[in-house]
Amino acid sequence: MTLLEGSVGVEDLVLLEPLEQEPLLRNLQLRYEKKEIYTYIGNVLISVNPYQQLPIYGLEFIAKYRDYTFYELKPHIYALANVAYQSLRDRDRDQCILITGESGSGKTEASKLVMSYVAAVCGKGEQVNAVKEQLLQSNPVLEAFGNAKTIRNNNSSRFGKYMDIEFDFKGSPLGGVITNYLLEKSRVVKQLEGERNFHIFYQLLAGADAHLLKALKLERDTSGYTYLNQKVSRVDGMDDTSNFKAVQSAMAVIGFSEEEIHQVLEVTALVLKLGNVELADEFQANGISASGIRDGRGIQEIGEMMGLKSEELEKALCSRTMKTAKEKVVTALNVIQAQYARDALAKNIYSRLFNWIVNRINESIKVGTGEKKKVMGVLDIYGFEILEDNSFEQFVINYCNEKLQQVFIEMTLKEEQEEYEREGIPWTKVDYFDNGIICNLIEHNQRGILAMLDEECLRPGVVSDTTFLAKLNQLFSKHNHYESKVTQNAQRHYDHTMGLSSFRICHYAGKVTYNVNSFIDKNNDLLFRDLSEAMWKARHPLLRSLFPEGDPKQTSLKRPPTAGAQFKNSVAILMKNLYSKNPNYIRCIKPNEHQQQGQFSSELVAIQTRYLGLLENVRVRRAGYAYRQRYGPFLERYRLLSRSTWPRWNGEDREGVEKVVEELSLSSEELAFGKTKIFIRSPKTLFFLEEQRRLRLQQLATLIQKTYRGWRCRAHYQLMRKSQIVISAWFRGSRQKKQYGKIKASVLLIQAFVRGWKARKDYRKYFRSGAALTLSNFIYNSITQKFLLGLKDNLPSTNVLDSTWPAAPYRCFHAANQELRQLFYRWKCKKFRDRLSPKQVEILREKLCASELFKGKKASYPQSVPIPFHGDYIGLQGNPKLQKLTNGSDGPVLMAETVKKVNRGNGKISSRILLLTKGHVILIDTKKSQPKIVIGLDSVAGVSVTSFKDGLFSLHLSEISSVGSKGDFLLVSEHVIELLTRMSRAVLHATQKQLPVTVTENFSVRFKESSVTVKVIQGPEGGRNGKLSCKKKGSCGLEVTV
C-alpha cells in the first residue's frame, strides 16, 4: 500500500492537512510536476491533463492494476476502471463512470482509457472480440462527426455522450447503447476565430479520392466552402486524410453497409454545398422584399443530389407557408430570413444526421432484450461552463452539471451512509451544501426557469426574450440563487457587471450570468415546415428519413417538444439511469490554457477545483471518517507497532487491531470499529500511525541489521573455527604419521637385526666354513658365465676398424672386459694380417716406415697415407734408354722420379731424374744424359725436410764420399714421403744403419768448402703446389719460400 509512504504529496486528498484550497492546489501541482497526474479523493479520481504521452498505459500496466486492489498501487484510471469492472462482474452491481471537467481537460481520453481497460480485461473469444471492436470503433466515428477543433481543445467533443456497455454474467461484453446530448449544431454554419467546423468536413475533402469527390460534386480545396473557416483548415498533429480512412473502416467494422456510408457522405457533402447557396434580394410587385437564389448551378447540383427539383428547394428556402385551420398563406422571405432558413436547414440536416449515425451504431451494438445483462455506463459530458457571454447552451450545460453534482452528493453520502450502516457504526449527519434548491430553480415543473421558458414559447401574443426575463424577475425576485438587474435594483444593490438583458444564477460552482438573447428561439428550435416537407419529398433515402415530420399525412398541429424540455427529459432519464448504478467519478482538470505539457496554472486549476467542487467533495468524504480499512490489511500494516501482535498474531484480525490501537493510546473518538473495517476520523491520526510505523520500521531495520550482522560474524567465526580444527587435525595427523613412520622403520631395523642375530644364532650349527665362499663362488661363476655367454652372442664385427665393445654388466668385470676387448682386437688384427699377401705386407711395411719417419712431423704426411707407393713415376719400365742408366748390379729401381735441383750457389732450379736403387741414388740431367751423379747410399749421412707440405729436402752426404766434394744436394720431390721412406729402408738395408731424417726449417747445406744456411719460409700456398722460389741472402745464406 503506497497510500502515504514514498508518494509525491498525498495520493488521497482526504488525507490533506489542512483541508484548504491552497494546500490542495499545491498538492496537485507537486504531483503534476512529478508526472503524477492522478490523485484520489476517496474513490473519486482526479485526472490532470498531462498534454503528453506518459509511459503509464498499455497492457503491462493493465495487467498490474488488474491484480491489485484500489489503494495498493499509485492512483490510476485503471485502478478505478478495475474497481468498477470487478464490482460489476463479481458483485453484480451495475456501474457508471462519470467523467466531468472543462473542455480540453481530458474527458474523452479518460473514457477511451476506461473502455480500453475494460476491453483488455474482459473475456475473450471471436464473438466477444467482434463486439469489443464495434464498441471501440464507435469512438472514431462519433469523434469525426461530433468533434471539432476549438480554441481550448483541438479535438473537442461538441456533444455529450453517455454509453452503456452491457455484459453477460461472466463479464464478457454483449453490446451497448449510446445516448448523445445536445450537439453544438450552430458550429455547422459558423465558427469562432481559430476554430474549425466538425472534423468530418475536412476529413472528407482531404481524404476522399478523386472518384468519390466527383461523385459528391465536391472540390478538394476547403477555401471553396463558406461553412468552413478559411483561416484554419489544418490542425497540428491531426492527419485528416488518414483519419478519413480510419472513419470509413470503423463504420465498416460497426456494420454500416457501403451504401449507407456513401449516403452519409452525400448528406455531409450536401450540408457543405448548402452553405454555398447565395441568396439575393428580389422585389415583388407588391413592394414587399423577397429573396431568390443567385447561383443557379449550385442549387441545381444540390437538387440533383437530394433528388429534389431545384425550384422546389428554392421555394422552400425563400418562402414560408402559414397554415391555419381554414387557409394557407404563402409569404416571401427576405434575404436575412432566407439565409436563416438555409442555415437552419443545414444545421438540422447535420444534427439529424448525427443522431441517425448514433442510432445506426446503437442498432449494430444493441443486445437482445431477453438476455440478463450487467451494465457499465460511461458518461463523457461537458463540464461546468462560464464563458464571457453565456447563452442558452451554457444554461442547459450548467443545469446538467448541477444535476450531476446532486447525484454526486446524494450518492456519495448515500454510499457513505450505507457503509456505516453495513459496518454498524452510528451515523452522524453530515453538513454539506445541498444544491437541490438550484436544481429546483431551473427544472421545477411549474415554477422552474425551463418551465417559464416553455410557457413563454407557447404563449400567444407578443413573445420575446425580454418578456421572458421579466417573467423570471417577477417570479424569482426573492430567490437566493437568482439575480438580475431588476432584483438587484430592488435590493438597492449596484452591480455594473450585470446587463439589462441578463440574469444570474448562483450555481454550486459559482455565479454565472446568462444573456437571455435568443433563449426563446433556441428553445423553440423550429424548422420551417416548408423545409421539412421539402426534405421529405427528396428522393435521397437517408435525407428523406431524417425529416419524418415532413410527411403531410402525419401533420399534427401539436408542437414538438422544445429544446429545453427535451434536454430536461433526457437529463431526467440520465439521472434515473445513474441513480440505479454504482457511481465512479473521474474529475478532469485542465492545467493550462495553452495545451502545453508541464505548465500548471494555479489560478486556472483553482477555478476548476471550485467548479468541480473538489473541496466540497473532500469535506463530504471527511464528514464521517477520513480513512477506513479492512481489519486484515490494517493489522498487516500496523501490527509491528504492538508487542502483542509483533512478530506473530494468532488471534482474530479485529482483536489484533484493537490491541495495536490500545497500545498506541489512540483516543476512542478518533476511532470506530465496524464489522469488517476500522474507521479513523481524522487524517492526523493516520499520519500519527504512519509516523509511528516509520519509526518502528527504522528500529526493526536496525534490529534486522544487527541480527544479520551478528549472524554473519558468528557464521564466519564458526567457519574459521571449523577450518582451524580441520587444519590442526591434519597437521597433527601428519606429524604423528611421520613420527610413526620413523619409529616403525627403526623397529623394523631392530627387528631385522634381532631376527638376523637370532637366525644366525639358531642356524650357526648348520653352517660349514667356506659355505659362503662356495656360494659366492658359485654366484660369481654363474654371473661370469652369463656375462661371457652374453658376450659371445653379442660380439662386434670382425672389421679391424670397428672398435665397439659391449660394456661390462658389473663393475667387477670391467678390467676383464677391457682385457677381452684387447684380445679380441688383437685376434681381429692377426686374422687380418694372416689374410695379407707378401706384397701387401711389403706395402704396409713401407707405410709403417713412412709413418715412423713423418707421422706428426710433416704436414704432407696425412695426405700420403691413402696413396699407394708407386715407385716409377717416369715410365721406366717402358723406357729402355732410361733403364740403361741404372747399374744393373743394383737390382730393381726402387724409385724413379723427376725432381728439381736447387743450385746451392745461385738458387736456380733445374730438373733431374732421380733413381733410387738398393745401393745408390742416381741423379741424371734430363737434357743431357751424361754426366750423371751417382751417390752411394753408404755416403748418405742424413736427410733434412721441412715440416711443411712442400717437397724440399736436403740430402746430406758424408764428407768422405766421392761426390762429397760437390757438397750436399738440395732437391725438391713431388713424392718426398715415398722417396725418403724408400731411401731410409734402402739405407738400412745397405748399411744396417738408420738414415737420420731431420725435420727442420733451418739447415745448412755444404757447398764445396763452405756451407750455405738454408731458411725455409712457408708461402701463401703452404708448399702444396710444389712451387718454390729461392733468394740468396748474403754469400752463404739462401731463403727458400715454399
Ligand SMILES: Nc1ncnc2c1ncn2[C@@H]1O[C@H](COP(=O)(O)OP(=O)(O)OP(=O)(O)O)[C@@H](O)[C@H]1O
Ligand atoms: N491521459 C492523457 N494522456 C495524454 N494526453 C492527454 C490525456 N488526456 C488528455 N490528453 C490530451 O488532451 C487533449 C484533450 O483531451 P480530451 O479531448 O479528452 O478533452 P475533453 O475533456 O474531452 O474536451 P472536450 O470537452 O472539449 O471534448 C487530447 O487530445 C490529448 O492530446
Ligand SMILES: [Mg+2]
Ligand atoms: Mg471530449
